[in-house]
Each structure stands twice: as C-alpha cells, then as structure tokens.
Amino acid sequence: MTATPTPTTGTGTPLRVGLVGYGLAGSVFHAPLIAATEGLTLDTVVTSNPERQAQARAEFGDGLRCAASADELWDRADELDLVVVASPNKTHVALATTALKAGLPVVVDKPLAGTAAEARDLAALADERGLLLSVFQNRRWDNDFRTLRQLLADGELGDVWRFESRFERWRPQPKGGWRESGDPEEIGGLLYDLGSHVVDQALVLFGPAASVYAESDVRRPGAQADDDTFIAITHTNGVRSHLYVSATTAQLGPRFRVLGSKAGYVKYGLDPQEAALREGGRPATQDPWGVESETMWGRIGSGESPATGGGRPVRTLPGDYPAYYAAIADALRGTGENPVTALQAAAALDVLEAARRSARDGVTVTL
Numbered sequence: 001m002t003a004t005p006t007p008t009t010g011t012g013t014p015l016r017v018g019l020v021g022y023g024l025a026g027s028v029f030h031a032p033l034i035a036a037t038e039g040l041t042l043d044t045v046v047t048s049n050p051e052r053q054a055q056a057r058a059e060f061g062d063g064l065r066c067a068a069s070a071d072e073l074w075d076r077a078d079e080l081d082l083v084v085v086a087s088p089n090k091t092h093v094a095l096a097t098t099a100l101k102a103g104l105p106v107v108v109d110k111p112l113a114g115t116a117a118e119a120r121d122l123a124a125l126a127d128e129r130g131l132l133l134s135v136f137q138n139r140r141w142d143n144d145f146r147t148l149r150q151l152l153a154d155g156e157l158g159d160v161w162r163f164e165s166r167f168e169r170w171r172p173q174p175k176g177g178w179r180e181s182g183d184p185e186e187i188g189g190l191l192y193d194l195g196s197h198v199v200d201q202a203l204v205l206f207g208p209a210a211s212v213y214a215e216s217d218v219r220r221p222g223a224q225a226d227d228d229t230f231i232a233i234t235h236t237n238g239v240r241s242h243l244y245v246s247a248t249t250a251q252l253g254p255r256f257r258v259l260g261s262k263a264g265y266v267k268y269g270l271d272p273q274e275a276a277l278r279e280g281g282r283p284a285t286q287d288p289w290g291v292e293s294e295t296m297w298g299r300i301g302s303g304e305s306p307a308t309g310g311g312r313p314v315r316t317l318p319g320d321y322p323a324y325y326a327a328i329a330d331a332l333r334g335t336g337e338n339p340v341t342a343l344q345a346a347a348a349l350d351v352l353e354a355a356r357r358s359a360r361d362g363v364t365v366t367l
Contacts, residue, residue, distance in 0.1 A: 012039070014039055014040055014041035015039060015040050015041070015081035015082060015329060015332055015333075016041055016043040016079065016080050016081050016082070017034050017040055017041065017042055017043055017044075017080070017081070017082045017083075017084060018043055018044040018045075018046065018073045018080045018082070018083045018084070018104075019031055019034065019042060019044065019045050019046065019083075019084045019086060020046040020070050020073070020083065020084065020085050020086060020087050020095055021046065021047065021085065021086035021087035021088075021109075022045050022046075022047040022049070022052040022053075022055070022056055022086075023047075023052075023086070023087075023088075025086040025109045025136075026045070026047075026084075026086035026087075027052070027055065027056070028274070028277050028278055029086070029109075029136070029138065029274075029277060029321070030084050030086045030107075030109070030136070031045065031056065031059070031060065032059075032277055032282055032283070033283070033321055033322055033324065033325050034084065034325055035060060035282075035284075036282060036283040036284045036322055036325075037322060037325040037326055037328075037329055038326070038329070039329040039333075040082075040325060040328075040329050042060055042064060043064075043065060043079070043080060044064070044065040044066065044067055044072075044073065044080070045060075045064060045065075045066050045067070046066075046067045046068070046069065046070050046072070046073060046087075047066065047068075048068045048069065053066040070095055070098070073099075073102075073104075074098060074099075074102045077102040077103055077104055080104060081104075081105070081332060082104065082105050082106070082107065082132075082328070082332060083095075083099040083104045083105070083106050083107075084106075084107045084108075084109075084136075085099070085106060085107070085108045085109060086109045086136075088178050088186070089111060089114070089178070089186065089187035089188070089192065090114075090178075090185050090186050090187055092108050092109070092111070092112060092113060093112075093113045093114070093118050093122065095108075096108050096112075096122055096133065097122065097125065100122070100125050100126055100129050100131055100133065101125075101129075103129065103131070104131070105131045105132035105133070105332060106126070106131070106132070106133050106134070107134045107135070107136055107328060108133070108134070108135055108136065109135075109136045110135055110136060110137055110196040110197070110200070110345070111187065111192050111196045111345070111348075111349065111352070112135045112342060112345040112346075112349070113345075113349065114187045114192075115349060115353060116346045116347070116349035116350045116353060119342055119343075119345050119346035119349050120342070120343070120346045122342055123341070123342035123343050123346065126342065132328070132331055132332060132338060133338075133341075133342045134328060134331070134338050134339060134340050134341065134342075135340045135341070135342060135344070135345040136324065136340070137196075137197070137200045137340045137344075137345070138321050138324055139197040139200070139201060139271075140200070140201065140204060140324075140339075140340070141319060141320045141321050141323050141324060142271035142273075142319055143271045143272070143273075143290055143291075143292060143316045143317055143318060143319035144255055144256055144267045144269075144271060144298065144316060145201055145271075146317040146318075146319070146320065147267070147298065147314065147315075147316050147317045148205070148256060148258060148265060148267075149204075149205065150317060151258075151265055151300065151314070152205065155262075156262070156263060156265075156300060157258060157259075157260030157261075157262055157263050157264065157265060157300075158260040158261035158262030158263065159260055159261040159262075160206065160239050160258060160259070160260045161238075161239065161240070161259050161260060161261065162239070162240050162241075162242065162258070162259045163202060163205065163206060163239060163240070163241045163242070163256075163258050163259075164241075164242045164243075164244075164253075164254070164256065164257040164258070164259075165198045165201060165202065165241065165242075165243050165244070165255070165256055166243075166244040166245075166246075166249075166252070166253045166254060166255055166256075167194040167197060167198055167244070167245045167246075167255075168244060168245070168246045168249035168252050168253060169246065169247050169249065169252075170247075170248070170249055170250055170252070171247040171248075172220060172248065173220070174220055174222050174223045174224075174227075179193060179225075180223060180224060180225050180227070181224055181225060182224030182225050183224075188224075188225045189216075189225030189226040189227070189229075190225070190226050190227055190228075190229050190245040190246065190247065191214075191216060191226050191229050191231075191245070191352060191355060191356060192352060193245075194245035195229060195231065195243070195245050195352055195355070196348060196352065198231070198243040198244075198245060199231065199233070199243065199348045199351045199352060199355075200344070200345075200348045202233055202235075202241040202243060203344070203347055203348055203351070206235045206237060206239040206241060207235050207236060207237055207239075208235065208236045208347065208367075209233045209234070209235055209236070209347075209350070209351050209354075209367050210234050210235060210236045210366070210367060211233070211234045211364050211365060211366045211367060212231065212232070212233055212234075212351055212354035212355050212358055212364070212365045212367065213231075213232040213358050213363075213364045213365070214229065214230060214231045214232070214354075214355035214356070214358040214359040215229065215230045215359055216228070216229040216230075216355070216356070216359035216360075217229070219248045220247070220248060226359075227246065227247040227248055228246045228247070228248045228249075229244075229245050229246065229355075229359070230242070230243070230244055231243040231244075231245075231351070231355045233351060252268075254266050254267060254268050255267050255268060255269060255270065256298070262302070263300050263301055263302045263311075264300070264301065264302060264311075265298055265299070265300045265314065266298055266299055266306045266311075267297075267298030267299075267316070268296070268298070269292070269296045271290070271292075271319045272290065272291075272292050272319065273289075273290050273319045273321050276289075276290075277321075283321070283322045288318060289318065289319075289320075289322070290318040290319030290320055290321070291318045291319075292316055292319075294313070294315075296316065297313040297314055297315055297316050298313070298314050298316065299311040299312060299313055299314065300312060300314050323339075324339055324340075327339035350367055351367070354367060
C-alpha cells in the first residue's frame with residue numbers, strides 16, 4: 001500500500017519515519033537528525049540487536065517502536081511516510097527496492113549501490129512509482145564545503161585550476177567488520193566509503209568527469225580492503241580534482257587546497273558535526289550548531305604559504321547536516337526538491353567504478 005504524506009505545516013501531523021539499521025550510520029547520524037527535524041518523527045527503528053533497541057528507546061522514548069527485521073515495516077507500510085536505509089552497504093539495493101515496491105519513499109545512506117547501473121535501476125523504479133529516492137550525502141553540508149561553495153560563487157578564487165581534497169585518518173590497526181572486508185559483496189574499503197564523499201563533492205563543485213585515474217593500496221597488515229587510495233578526476237570543464245582517502249596517514253594534510261587564477265584557499269581540520277553527534281550533541285539542544293573555532297578557519301591568498309601566515313583568514317560557515325532532512329521533509333510535502341538524487345549518486349558511482357578499474361589495470365579511464 002502506498003504511504004502518501006499529507007501536506008502539512010510545521011505544526012501539522014509529522015511524517016512518520018522507519019529507520020533500518022542502528023549501527024554507526026543509524027545511531028550517530030540518521031536517528032538524531034530525523035528527530036531534530038520539524039515535521040518528521042522517528043517512528044520505528046529496525047535492529048535485531050536487543051542492546052541497540054534499548055539504546056534507541058533510551059534516547060527517543062518508550063514510544064519508539066523497534067522491529068527485528070525490515071519485513072515488519074513492509075507489513076505496515078501504510079503507517080509510514082518514509083523509510084531510511086542505514087544498514088550495511090550490501091543490503092542497500094535490496095532494501096530500497098522492497099521499500100519502493102511497498103509504496104514508500106526512501107532515503108539510502110551512501111553508497112546507494114555497488115554499481116552505477118544498479119543506482120540507475122533504482123532511480124527508474126522510483127520514477128515509475130512516483131516516489132522520492134534520495135541519497136544521504138551529508139558531506140555536502142560540511143562547514144568547509146559550504147564555505148568553499150560560497151567562495152566560488154563570489155568569484156574569490158577566479159578560475160579554479162586544481163582542487164585537492166583529503167579525507168585522511170591515522171588508524172594503523174584495522175578495526176575489522178564489513179567496512180574493511182575484502183569480500184566484494186560487502187562493498188567495503190575506503191574507495192566506496194570516504195571516496196563516495198570526496199567524489200560527490202568534486203562533482204557538485206566542478207561538474208561531470210571526463211576521465212579518471214586512481215591508485216589504490218592495502219597497506220596495513222591484516223587489512224583486506226583498500227585503506228590508502230588516490231583518485232584524479234579531469235572534469236569536462238578542465239578542472240583537475242585530486243582526491244585522497246586514507247587510514248594510513250601519519251601526518252594529515254589540508255582538508256581542502258583549492259588553486260585558482262586569482263587566489264588559493266587552504267583549510268585544515270574536519271567539520272565538527274560528526275564528533276558532536278558521536279559525543280551525544282544534538283542540533284535541537286546545542287546552540288550554535290556546527291560552528292568551529294576561529295583558530296580552525298581556512299586562509300585565502302596568493303604567493304605565500306598559510307603555514308607561515310600568508311593570506312587572510314576566512315570565516316568558516318557553520319556546518320548544517322540538519323538541512324538535509326529539512327529538505328527531505330519539504331520534498332515529501334511537495335514544497336521542495338530532492339536534495340540528493342539517485343542519478344547524482346549514479347554519476348559518482350561511475351567515477352568510483354572507473355577508479356577501481358584504473359587502480360586495478362594501471363590505466364586512465366575515459367567516461
């Protein structure tokens with residue numbers, strides 16, 4: 001049965017959300033952000049783990065429903081207005097397909113699928129059913145990314161020639177689990193994990209990719225999936241993006257280094273929202289949200305190094321993960337657009353697939 005949300009105001013009946021998965025993605029990102037969004041209510045959490053069920057009820061109240069399997073959601077699809085898939089990567093396509101066939105709009109954590117073809121099939125199914133299908137690319141609302149977009153819109157850098165983006169960590173010992181599994185069915189490794197973020201950001205900023213070159217390694221003893229990967233994209237407009245994702249970086253580089261015809265922008269450090277969410281911070285109660293210290297602001301300038309005081313500091317805009325689910329609520333009511341479409345996710349997957357082939361075969365892949 002199709003669950004069709006009734007248009008409401010902020011004081012109307014909230015749209016009911018079923019969340020599949022209560023691991024890192026579900027408990028740290030999705031559940032708190034859903035609960036903080038006016039017009040949405042977290043109705044059901046799907047997890048078979050009793051401890052996680054208790055954790056969810058402790059935070060969101062005894063009125064929260066818990067289910068041991070997603071089948072319980074499909075059996076009462078008419079009681080929900082949205083399903084969020086935050087389960088392991090290998091389950092994304094099957095769960096999203098079932099949800100759409102049950103008549104439910106869907107948000108899927110990145111990566112949407114293992115291949116661009118699967119992503120486009122899901123997009124076609126959603127279009128056929130007239131349902132929302134969106135992908136949780138929360139890093140579009142990172143503080144540094146929002147700041148860089150504003151600098152580009154204002155023409156502060158001139159024509160951008162090179163975009164360097166790093167999502168680096170120092171984790172010399174593998175943590176295990178499906179994210180570091182070498183089984184291709186798990187869709188693990190950093191290429192599809194952090195790579196999904198940096199590639200999406202590059203495409204949003206500079207448009208379609210014309211060619212892709214990549215290097216991908218398994219560095220740590222005992223690791224099974226890529227833990228040190230570099231992706232070079234040549235965009236159709238001539239901009240070159242150099243993207244780094246790594247768990248083996250003993251000295252972290254700048255998060256962004258963007259070089260243009262007028263100036264460059266260099267920014268160190270990660271957006272503070274993930275750390276705040278992990279520590280129990282919530283957008284509804286932490287004011288201001290997503291704001292970083294002035295000491296972490298990036299610098300813009302030319303001819304000098306920011307490490308020696310070159311350039312001038314640029315105030316970092318606040319990070320705004322809550323904006324994603326606010327946009328989802330508007331889209332469900334018909335008053336806004338889908339913030340991240342499945343076809344956008346498919347374009348990023350085209351690049352990730354090309355990067356995997358490039359690293360494997362030692363070639364540059366033309367798209």
